Amino acid sequence: MSTTVSFEIPREVLRASRMTEDDLRRELALHLFEEEKLSFGKARALAEMSVWDFQKLLGSRGLPVHYDVEAYENDRETLTRLGRI
Template identity: 45%
Template sequence: MSLTIPDELVKASGLSEIELLQELILVLFQQDKLSLGKASELLGMSQIQFQRLLAKREICVHYDVAEFHQDIEHLKAKGWL
Protein backbone atom coordinates (compact mmCIF):
# COMPACT_ATOMS: atom_id res chain seq x y z
CA MET A 1 0.00 0.00 0.00
CA SER A 2 1.20 3.47 -0.78
CA LEU A 3 0.26 6.56 1.14
CA THR A 4 -0.07 9.86 -0.66
CA ILE A 5 0.47 12.92 1.46
CA PRO A 6 -0.92 16.09 -0.07
CA ASP A 7 1.64 18.76 -0.98
CA GLU A 8 -0.41 21.19 1.11
CA LEU A 9 0.29 19.12 4.24
CA VAL A 10 4.00 18.94 3.46
CA LYS A 11 4.13 22.72 2.92
CA ALA A 12 2.08 23.43 6.05
CA SER A 13 4.38 21.28 8.17
CA GLY A 14 7.46 23.18 7.03
CA LEU A 15 9.23 19.85 6.66
CA SER A 16 10.65 18.09 3.65
CA GLU A 17 9.03 14.84 2.56
CA ILE A 18 11.87 12.87 4.16
CA GLU A 19 11.59 14.82 7.42
CA LEU A 20 7.83 14.25 7.49
CA LEU A 21 8.34 10.52 6.96
CA GLN A 22 10.88 10.52 9.77
CA GLU A 23 8.42 12.24 12.11
CA LEU A 24 5.70 9.74 11.24
CA ILE A 25 7.99 6.79 11.88
CA LEU A 26 9.19 8.28 15.18
CA VAL A 27 5.59 8.72 16.36
CA LEU A 28 4.70 5.16 15.35
CA PHE A 29 7.78 3.89 17.19
CA GLN A 30 6.85 5.86 20.31
CA GLN A 31 3.36 4.37 20.20
CA ASP A 32 4.78 0.82 19.95
CA LYS A 33 3.41 0.43 16.43
CA LEU A 34 6.87 -0.19 14.94
CA SER A 35 9.80 -2.12 16.32
CA LEU A 36 13.24 -0.57 16.51
CA GLY A 37 14.41 -2.77 13.64
CA LYS A 38 11.47 -2.00 11.37
CA ALA A 39 11.59 1.75 12.09
CA SER A 40 15.30 1.92 11.32
CA GLU A 41 14.79 -0.11 8.14
CA LEU A 42 12.01 2.18 6.92
CA LEU A 43 14.28 5.18 7.45
CA GLY A 44 17.19 3.48 5.71
CA MET A 45 19.31 3.68 8.85
CA SER A 46 21.22 1.16 10.87
CA GLN A 47 19.71 0.42 14.27
CA ILE A 48 22.58 2.32 15.89
CA GLN A 49 21.85 5.40 13.77
CA PHE A 50 18.18 5.17 14.67
CA GLN A 51 19.04 4.83 18.37
CA ARG A 52 21.19 7.96 18.07
CA LEU A 53 18.23 9.78 16.52
CA LEU A 54 16.05 8.60 19.41
CA ALA A 55 18.63 9.79 21.94
CA LYS A 56 18.90 13.17 20.20
CA ARG A 57 15.11 13.51 20.46
CA GLU A 58 15.14 12.19 24.04
CA ILE A 59 12.86 9.30 23.06
CA CYS A 60 13.23 6.20 25.21
CA VAL A 61 14.05 2.90 23.58
CA HIS A 62 11.30 0.55 24.66
CA TYR A 63 12.77 -2.74 23.69
CA ASP A 64 11.22 -5.82 25.21
CA VAL A 65 11.59 -9.56 24.64
CA ALA A 66 8.82 -9.65 22.02
CA GLU A 67 10.55 -6.93 20.00
CA PHE A 68 13.84 -8.78 20.32
CA HIS A 69 12.23 -11.88 18.82
CA GLN A 70 10.65 -9.76 16.08
CA ASP A 71 14.03 -8.29 15.19
CA ILE A 72 15.65 -11.75 15.16
CA GLU A 73 12.99 -12.96 12.72
CA HIS A 74 13.46 -9.85 10.61
CA LEU A 75 17.24 -10.39 10.48
CA LYS A 76 16.74 -14.05 9.54
CA ALA A 77 14.29 -13.08 6.77
CA LYS A 78 16.89 -10.67 5.38
CA GLY A 79 19.53 -13.41 5.52
CA TRP A 80 21.64 -11.46 8.00
CA LEU A 81 21.48 -14.21 10.63
Protein backbone atom coordinates in the same frame (compact mmCIF):
# COMPACT_ATOMS: atom_id res chain seq x y z
CA MET B 1 6.71 -11.78 -0.57
CA SER B 2 7.10 -8.08 0.13
CA THR B 3 4.31 -5.57 -0.35
CA THR B 4 4.57 -1.80 -0.50
CA VAL B 5 1.73 0.53 0.40
CA SER B 6 1.79 4.05 -0.97
CA PHE B 7 -0.32 7.04 -0.14
CA GLU B 8 -0.31 10.60 -1.33
CA ILE B 9 0.45 13.59 0.81
CA PRO B 10 -0.59 16.89 -0.71
CA ARG B 11 2.30 19.27 -1.37
CA GLU B 12 0.46 21.91 0.65
CA VAL B 13 0.76 19.66 3.72
CA LEU B 14 4.51 19.27 3.22
CA ARG B 15 4.89 23.00 2.68
CA ALA B 16 2.74 23.85 5.71
CA SER B 17 4.71 21.45 7.90
CA ARG B 18 8.03 22.72 6.50
CA MET B 19 9.10 19.10 6.23
CA THR B 20 10.59 17.02 3.47
CA GLU B 21 9.25 13.58 2.59
CA ASP B 22 12.19 12.07 4.49
CA ASP B 23 11.42 14.21 7.54
CA LEU B 24 7.80 13.09 7.46
CA ARG B 25 8.79 9.43 7.13
CA ARG B 26 11.12 9.76 10.14
CA GLU B 27 8.45 11.48 12.23
CA LEU B 28 5.99 8.70 11.42
CA ALA B 29 8.58 6.07 12.32
CA LEU B 30 9.37 7.81 15.62
CA HIS B 31 5.72 8.16 16.53
CA LEU B 32 4.88 4.53 15.75
CA PHE B 33 7.93 3.34 17.69
CA GLU B 34 7.09 5.54 20.68
CA GLU B 35 3.53 4.18 20.67
CA GLU B 36 4.99 0.65 20.54
CA LYS B 37 3.21 -0.05 17.27
CA LEU B 38 6.50 -0.78 15.50
CA SER B 39 9.60 -2.54 16.75
CA PHE B 40 12.95 -0.78 16.64
CA GLY B 41 13.89 -2.65 13.45
CA LYS B 42 10.66 -1.91 11.62
CA ALA B 43 10.68 1.75 12.66
CA ARG B 44 14.31 2.08 11.60
CA ALA B 45 13.46 0.55 8.23
CA LEU B 46 10.51 2.91 7.78
CA ALA B 47 12.78 5.85 8.62
CA GLU B 48 15.30 4.49 6.10
CA MET B 49 18.12 4.98 8.60
CA SER B 50 21.01 2.88 9.84
CA VAL B 51 20.76 1.32 13.29
CA TRP B 52 23.25 3.82 14.68
CA ASP B 53 21.56 6.87 13.11
CA PHE B 54 18.12 5.78 14.32
CA GLN B 55 19.49 5.26 17.85
CA LYS B 56 21.00 8.76 17.72
CA LEU B 57 17.67 10.17 16.53
CA LEU B 58 15.83 8.46 19.39
CA GLY B 59 18.39 9.83 21.84
CA SER B 60 18.10 13.35 20.46
CA ARG B 61 14.35 13.18 21.10
CA GLY B 62 14.73 11.64 24.55
CA LEU B 63 12.97 8.45 23.44
CA PRO B 64 14.19 5.27 25.13
CA VAL B 65 14.77 2.06 23.24
CA HIS B 66 12.09 -0.39 24.42
CA TYR B 67 14.26 -3.09 25.90
CA ASP B 68 13.10 -4.40 29.24
CA VAL B 69 14.42 -7.09 31.55
CA GLU B 70 12.23 -9.76 29.95
CA ALA B 71 13.63 -8.99 26.49
CA TYR B 72 17.15 -9.07 27.91
CA GLU B 73 16.57 -12.45 29.54
CA ASN B 74 15.07 -13.84 26.32
CA ASP B 75 18.09 -12.62 24.34
CA ARG B 76 20.49 -14.06 26.90
CA GLU B 77 18.70 -17.42 26.81
CA THR B 78 18.85 -17.47 23.01
CA LEU B 79 22.56 -16.60 22.97
CA THR B 80 23.26 -19.29 25.55
CA ARG B 81 21.32 -21.86 23.53
CA LEU B 82 23.29 -20.89 20.42
CA GLY B 83 26.57 -21.23 22.30
CA ARG B 84 27.44 -17.57 21.89
CA ILE B 85 27.84 -16.95 25.62
